[in-house]
Amino acid sequence: MRHLLLGFLLFAALCTPRSAAGQAPPAPSAADVKIYEDFRYWVSKQPPDSPGAPLERYRQELKAQGVEPAEVERRITVINERGSRLEVERWNRILTADKPTFNTNPNEFLVRMTKGRTPGTALDVGMGQGRNALYLAQQGWKVTGFDPAEKAVAAAQAQAKTLGVTLETRVEGDETFDFGQNRWDLVVLSYVSLRDLVPKLVASLKPGGLVVIEGFHRDATKNASIGGGVVFDTNELLTLFDALRVVQYEDANAVGDFGKRDTRVVRLAAQKR
Numbered sequence: 001m002r003h004l005l006l007g008f009l010l011f012a013a014l015c016t017p018r019s020a021a022g023q024a025p026p027a028p029s030a031a032d033v034k035i036y037e038d039f040r041y042w043v044s045k046q047p048p049d050s051p052g053a054p055l056e057r058y059r060q061e062l063k064a065q066g067v068e069p070a071e072v073e074r075r076i077t078v079i080n081e082r083g084s085r086l087e088v089e090r091w092n093r094i095l096t097a098d099k100p101t102f103n104t105n106p107n108e109f110l111v112r113m114t115k116g117r118t119p120g121t122a123l124d125v126g127m128g129q130g131r132n133a134l135y136l137a138q139q140g141w142k143v144t145g146f147d148p149a150e151k152a153v154a155a156a157q158a159q160a161k162t163l164g165v166t167l168e169t170r171v172e173g174d175e176t177f178d179f180g181q182n183r184w185d186l187v188v189l190s191y192v193s194l195r196d197l198v199p200k201l202v203a204s205l206k207p208g209g210l211v212v213i214e215g216f217h218r219d220a221t222k223n224a225s226i227g228g229g230v231v232f233d234t235n236e237l238l239t240l241f242d243a244l245r246v247v248q249y250e251d252a253n254a255v256g257d258f259g260k261r262d263t264r265v266v267r268l269a270a271q272k273r
Helices: 004-008 030-044 054-064 069-095 108-114 131-138 150-163 195-204 218-222 236-240
Strands: 121-125 142-146 167-170 184-190 205-217 245-255 262-271
Touching (some): 030 054, 030 069, 108 262, 121 131, 121 195, 131 167, 131 184, 142 150, 184 195, 218 262, 236 245
Parallel strands (some): 121 142, 121 184, 142 167, 184 205
Antiparallel strands (some): 205 262, 245 262
16 A cells, blocks of 8 residues: 555555564554554644654654653654554554444546556555455556565455465555556556656656546645645646656545545656656
């Protein structure tokens, strides 16, 4: 995904920590989850252009709240050392919930933009539980997807077997994934953080390859806490992908795939020349 998972993430390293036996570490304690969720909520309320490192600003915020110095440092340590795993666990819970709070059907804009397009190689960045990857595979695309949320990826593979389609998946984040050069006919980024990925994404597309993106407009944050990575200003996607030819750009009021509420979203389909 880089669904909201990676949009919210605040850490440079999002690779999933592993034990010596190759398994994911034990689930974090309730106390650690509370510490991380408080920090996550605070960050979501900060202006996008706030100066300074988030952790240091949060340290000062805790001090201003009257939290004892030793407790301040304990919380900062939890966030710093366990934050990436806590984020992954959070999205494991969300993406494999019995009653999902997100759209489990393929993204409608992706469906529209790929209708009638000859299937080829497709990459789903931040694939989550595979709603978009599975749809593309059913349409004949050769699909690769990656996401740090290992339980979500496992759910995608289980569903692929049920549907009789094949997915190539990786449990990792975009900081380690090899996007390659001239590799993909289609790259999907549905509610994921992407600003730092643009050069890699453009280079990874084959000539004629298409990138399909949907995220929240900045206005959506007026009524909900949304991580800055999946929030874009007016026409920002056009600027970020100005090296590509615009096929379709939309700035519309719609039901967002995450949160499933009426909001303002932005969408871009752009093609490599």
